[in-house]
Amino acid sequence: MRPMRTVVTTVLGLGLAASLGTVPATAASAPAAPSGTSVSTPASIAKYAGSAEEAKANKAFFQAVMKSAAAKRAANPGVLAVTVTYNASSAPTFRSQIARSTQIWNSSVRNVKLQEGSNADFRYYEGNDSRGSYASTDGHGRGYIFLDYRQNQQYNSTRVTAHETGHVLGLPDHYSGPCSELMSGGGPGPSCQNANPNAQERARVDALWRNGIAAQPAPAS
Secondary structure, eight states: OOEEEEEEEESSSSSSSOOOOOOSSSTTOOOSSSSSSSOHHHHHHHHHTSSSHHHHHHHHHHHHHHHHHHHHHTTTTTHHHHHHHHEEEEEEEGGGHHHHHHHHHHHHOOOOOEOOOOOSSSEEEEEEHHHHHHHEEEEOOOEEEEHHHHHHHHHHHHHHHHHHHHHTTTTTOOSSSSSSSSTTTTOOOOOOOOOOOHHHHHHHHHHHHHHHHHOOOOOOO
């Protein structure tokens, strides 16, 4: 299984996710994955990992969050950076890792900032899932990051969290990359401790949010 992958709820035929309609309310009640999500088989994981469907999932989550953030920015066009708001209340075990991931990204890029608050653009959840941690979206402005307990014990937990958050900011997986590349995810193995994006990843996020927001259609009045 490829660690730190993105799952999209609209993927066809792979049985990786079904609906965002119900998600775990607390860590104690969290099932294997948010309710309505089926468990993958080794064959479906092998078929999915690194596939075109995965790349589509990454892009869909980024576009959904960007659309939400663009609508908020329209009400305050003078701000220099776009603010993307998250809710971490359903991932209490990983609160420190989420806070550290937020700090890492906010100190790494200029054109987008992460902030915890209400009216969230995306949410963090925690639980057990045979697929590990992933980011998921329905493609219509709703999405979440799921942090798997076992994977976060095996790998550097802040790296896992920062990696999945990188998908929210528009970065795809690149498992063949070195440890110095955050989006190489679990590719370099559990010994990799780097939780910071490299220069190319930082520049890519800034370019996406500088150019992407300008390309978003104006919200309907």
